[in-house]
Amino acid sequence: MEADTTLSDKLHEECGVFGIYSLDKREVAGDIYYGLIALQHRGQESAGIAVSDTDGEMGNLKLKKDMGLVNEVFNEKDLQNLNGNIGVGHVRYSTTGGSRPENAQPIAMNYIKGSLALVHNGNIVNAEQLKEEQMFRGLAHYTTSDTEVLAYEIIGERVKTGSIEEAIKAAAAKLRGGYAVVVMSPRKLVGIRDPFGIKPLILGRKGESYILASESAAITSVGGEIIRDIEPGEIISITQEGNFSDKSLCQEKHAHCIFEYIYFARNDSVMDGIEIHDARVNAGRALARKKKVDADIVVGVPDSGLAAAEGYAMESGIPFALAFHKNSYIGRSFIKPTDKERQTAVHMKLSVLNNVVKDKNIVIIDDSIVRGTTMKQLIEMLRRAGAKAVHVRISSPPFLYPCYYGTDVPTSKQLIASHHSCDEVCKNIGADSLEYLAIEDFASMVGELPLCTACFTNEYPV
């Protein structure tokens, strides 16, 4: 499940958000820190926390953000300095070109009602157009991110309206795209999710504190309990007087990002009612039903293919085996090998347990093939260790189209499936057979849940 920015042939999520408001005036920086650690798989480029004190004077916001992992950006003293009972946090992965320190979140500013901090997961499709309109009103931008555009829209509306919730609603009416946003205003924590529900946002509670987060695992990791998913289009406002929900932007058509279920979300999260691990096991089961293969063992590519491999093994009756050792000490600063002969980053990261695979017919499962480079090497490694046959099963359809809602996708030239047939890919990676999950199989994976499958089908909800 967890994105490995160093080596893997994976798509990248762009962000994770976390917000918390302790009505009983507890310090919240610790919970945000642990919540972000739990969301780290959604973004490893930068991390940030903004906290303020709802009893304090306006503008008492404290902010720390920087490039790096959560446990690199924050030390104990930072957490002590970030004192306050309301706050938001963010982890970010960014597309090439936007990898600038100033784009790290939260975005924090002083506006007409005091300090405001905002965190955002997703992508505003019409950000450039809104930005231009803002500039014609005399605004200027410090960053190149759509998050700042979003913040200015809200702040601009706040002058004209009676509350931050009204301002967020007015701003949201102009936005097109997929987004989950948490806004910290001096006395309120407000969350909003795009009307299609492309991006996830869930509400939880820990004692007298309310939490909004991208995934349920962030809530349970800090000892909280899940209340419910925020509805697509819903604006939820957490205040000292109670929680208020505005569903006037909600609409019937939903389109949840299928890749959250395939790969992005943590195995232990529950998202829009679906247990992620179950969805992945079910995908493996569906693969097993598609086309029988005569194999001795089923193995998953660590860690993203393990759940589907488990499902495949259950459905097929072929034994599940752990066939790879994973070196977990390959961090962000790992120097990639350039030795052309044999030694590669994949070899450093994963190695084969020889006796497990020797003389075996193997089914190997991964969640997706993007460029195909990693799978090709793994198959070579298995054959070198004595595997007789290697049958590849992928728990998602061929990836063909770009995402406009915040997932970082390579250009189609780099997407192996966009210019090769399934047979060609099979040959290219050196497999004995190759099967993808079909779009039709999603139902067995996530049931009736309405999905955004644009990256496979070119049919975009927005």
Add this chain to the structure above:
Amino acid sequence: MEADTTLSDKLHEECGVFGIYSLDKREVAGDIYYGLIALQHRGQESAGIAVSDTDGEMGNLKLKKDMGLVNEVFNEKDLQNLNGNIGVGHVRYSTTGGSRPENAQPIAMNYIKGSLALVHNGNIVNAEQLKEEQMFRGLAHYTTSDTEVLAYEIIGERVKTGSIEEAIKAAAAKLRGGYAVVVMSPRKLVGIRDPFGIKPLILGRKGESYILASESAAITSVGGEIIRDIEPGEIISITQEGNFSDKSLCQEKHAHCIFEYIYFARNDSVMDGIEIHDARVNAGRALARKKKVDADIVVGVPDSGLAAAEGYAMESGIPFALAFHKNSYIGRSFIKPTDKERQTAVHMKLSVLNNVVKDKNIVIIDDSIVRGTTMKQLIEMLRRAGAKAVHVRISSPPFLYPCYYGTDVPTSKQLIASHHSCDEVCKNIGADSLEYLAIEDFASMVGELPLCTACFTNEYPV
């Protein structure tokens, strides 16, 4: 002359600015770096450089700024990355409370015409009011500095006007205070000085490059030559088509900050026609004429009192002597002594050359007394070394009132002269006699130059 933030009992200037536009497309980051090194005495808290390429596409600005001295903030690789032929730089000292990294300059933003960077020395008296108006227009602020307010005023006007110069003029018409500002727009470098000329700004040239800087020494340090001071209220625009001057905001009444001549500016600068070193020597001469004293030697407090001591010696005929050794290795991270017995920061910084002062009647000169603490210790040190008498002469009047134009002044409770008579101060510091320069003596120091002397007289020009 140079402000010593570590130890000294001195007032602090708030900033130095530097801008350069190379019409023949030379790289300018090196000149900005050396210009800022030459202006470092005006601010040691943070430093920054923004550069762009006038031939490049809009928004190609590069920025580096951080807390620290110029040679701490920038390394060679930084200067290489800051490529472009137009740029601005800044050194900053800040008042307590505003010492935040985000307040470092240049302020750089993307506005309707591309990228803009702005550097500012001084203080906008009505910044809070302008900020509030901006907020009512839906703007928000990342910093707590008046520089950002100023930038937004200019950007806000730019939407309504035909040029950046017009926008700056419209913004300036609303500003109250003392300021020298340099703005880098995609194709223009524009400077403006407040109508009273409280803050300095000077124009120079190095080959085909034009330079705007707080002091002439920054221009000559990089091998340039001085053209002329920018007039109070003048807006100067340096462009590929030539330099254009708009003097429509100029007014008759000027009020140059007297403390530039007494202390802030470098000894080797020329400011509004006055050689700074000459002014200080003249102040020393004026002190010598005030009241004769029977002494063996005249000594200056290094380094700020040396020029006046030289003047006093010339005028009085009493020999000039170097009586102190100064340890120049006491940097920003120096750990101040807490040992109560004898050892103090002043003892570490300055020590007495015993044989020079033993059995001598001494005149000691410094440029100002703020709290009186340093002078008290120096007198003790001289007496311990065998000085028979110590007569203190100060080359400025007693410092009594706050400054609203950008100089950092302690509260009046801390100003020894604000609640003690001259005799009381003399007794307090342990001197045999004490004389200040009088306001009337400024004429012999800087001639006819109109001055702001509000810190001595409570008469503010704005």
Add this chain to the structure above:
Amino acid sequence: MEADTTLSDKLHEECGVFGIYSLDKREVAGDIYYGLIALQHRGQESAGIAVSDTDGEMGNLKLKKDMGLVNEVFNEKDLQNLNGNIGVGHVRYSTTGGSRPENAQPIAMNYIKGSLALVHNGNIVNAEQLKEEQMFRGLAHYTTSDTEVLAYEIIGERVKTGSIEEAIKAAAAKLRGGYAVVVMSPRKLVGIRDPFGIKPLILGRKGESYILASESAAITSVGGEIIRDIEPGEIISITQEGNFSDKSLCQEKHAHCIFEYIYFARNDSVMDGIEIHDARVNAGRALARKKKVDADIVVGVPDSGLAAAEGYAMESGIPFALAFHKNSYIGRSFIKPTDKERQTAVHMKLSVLNNVVKDKNIVIIDDSIVRGTTMKQLIEMLRRAGAKAVHVRISSPPFLYPCYYGTDVPTSKQLIASHHSCDEVCKNIGADSLEYLAIEDFASMVGELPLCTACFTNEYPV
């Protein structure tokens, strides 16, 4: 398998060693770096590399070592600076008290024949006595480690003998303890393993380069192939003229550390002829044979219990399941939670996949119980997620005695098994049943291999 210094209730290995000599004059720093990355699980406190050039003049050694993980200590420039065709590397975990930067290895010195660098895994039992003798000869010690004592013994002997191999043999004859050492002399790479073979050392080859390493996985990770284990007591010398082996210190009785097979070594290593993964699977099988349990699934504690769980599942026929999500972003600088209520470091690191365990009778396998704290929390987590019964199986005997050969063991007060019966431990951790592997079961794990099992039996080979 891999030691988790942050959170886990595990024993700690003290070191991994790596040496390489490229006879065809390739640069070796890259291979050492990747070899150390592959050995990182053996020590995460400090890392170091020393390299020299066998064609260069004597004393051309380059050294870099520091506290931290391999990819924290070295950047690309470091590897470029470490140029040479012979070198040694080291990763270190240290016992409390000895965690000083100066104790990082390699130890590098100039001795009578030029520069020498030495890396060491293990513990010299009589180091203090040898150190005292050295001091009486006028030597002094920079470090508090036994590695320096070892280096001085070799150097001291070198004056009296005709070769470095002779000196190493003479020194080794005096050593008591478990050790694997690689010495880089100006023209030779020499390895030695203690006569009992307590610590591992294996020989490999990559083209014209010979490699000595603590584990085979370090050799295969850099694209090399395994030649053979170094025999207990053997001294092997790799030279331009060929490899020479001196077995005169070899003896019949061997005693390989059982914990390498249980926990320390990588799953994909082969050590003294045994595939580590097989040994662990076999341990799980042995556990399954011991006492039947009526369960729905078998789960392993990630990652150290997974292989034994796989074996248990195979032997028992109870299905293997992945029941935990592991957060792999909890690095060395992770701030541990202090929140007493519910949130703990274990909760952050591992979370339960609820649907997998709900209403299930579970067998959970781990490799050892040291303090019992982690297992207690995992059981609580499983029960909270709805597990009906939790049966604990441990793939090693109760840990009772200290290790004198280089493994870091808590005091017996902290060892839960040293003062509690099996039933008491079972009750303490909240399990429904608890079984340990018996000493007698080792044969089914590693066959005839002679073992050091002192930590379970109090019978020490030396």
Add this chain to the structure above:
Amino acid sequence: MEADTTLSDKLHEECGVFGIYSLDKREVAGDIYYGLIALQHRGQESAGIAVSDTDGEMGNLKLKKDMGLVNEVFNEKDLQNLNGNIGVGHVRYSTTGGSRPENAQPIAMNYIKGSLALVHNGNIVNAEQLKEEQMFRGLAHYTTSDTEVLAYEIIGERVKTGSIEEAIKAAAAKLRGGYAVVVMSPRKLVGIRDPFGIKPLILGRKGESYILASESAAITSVGGEIIRDIEPGEIISITQEGNFSDKSLCQEKHAHCIFEYIYFARNDSVMDGIEIHDARVNAGRALARKKKVDADIVVGVPDSGLAAAEGYAMESGIPFALAFHKNSYIGRSFIKPTDKERQTAVHMKLSVLNNVVKDKNIVIIDDSIVRGTTMKQLIEMLRRAGAKAVHVRISSPPFLYPCYYGTDVPTSKQLIASHHSCDEVCKNIGADSLEYLAIEDFASMVGELPLCTACFTNEYPV
């Protein structure tokens, strides 16, 4: 006086030493820190402090040393960690090639009597020979410095003798060179100075603490008082039972380094009975007597030429003037200009006060000319500012020969005087006249003090 490693055309001293023993059990790290700040001019490459507690157990030494200035190497926490009542400190400048972190001092080791730390200023001429003998005894060296050789000699003797003082004496009997050494043994602080007294060492007292330092200014800076210089060849031992002096290595012939008086020592130090400032003023007076010149002002090159300029002015009656502004913000990380046109490091560091020198005949004084590069540029700057004539006077003789006792001298090819006559040098630097101090004038500078003048005369005492 203070060495400017960045820019200046100066010789470099190699070290400053400081040792303190508080008999009344005060913490001493603070005094060492301030003492080293006061000695920073003697070495800016690395700094270190070792401290231990005379009541503690053997081997309780704490050490911190690193590359950098004293206030860069130590922060407040470091000083708190360095707790103890006895300690030594060191600042180091090193010759090219030896600039390695491991050569930083103090050298600290555990030897037969516990921990020992040693600091050293000077050079052991026969270190290589002693090192070889040590290696034949089985010793090895971590560093390439003669300080480690010296430490091993003492430690080697300590085994054979009854006290550390005896061991130091036995070791010293074998040393040839110029040196001042302070040794911290578990219960004693011992100082030794070479028999010729080439290097300085002075004893002071602060309350119940005794201090040994390279210069008196280090003692007075920490609030201590001077007791006396250590005699050449004297070994002084400071103990709880009193101070003991062994003069058995003392000899009649002394040879104090003349460059301490000319340049190295601080102006405010007293060394072997001579006030440094007086010596320099006297050198200036002697220059004035040598050859009259018709000039308007006498100026010194800041800061090293100021004292001699003062003396020249007094003797000649020509007025002293400050003609240069010095930028004190050019630190170690300053990026040197490469712009060929006009801008140079000297221009950044020093600038001319134009009105002071315009139309004047000038005598300019500096303490030495090494390569001649700086003086050449200063003369150009003076002429460009309008000086009519520039007469150069140097307060030392032409520098011709290398130093074997610890002063870093460029190769003779770089020494301008070694291959040019005085007239040629005068022409080369563009002066109107040039005069050096003669060897015969030393008597008027330092009286009867016996001197080492080998760098001028090629007559070496050792």
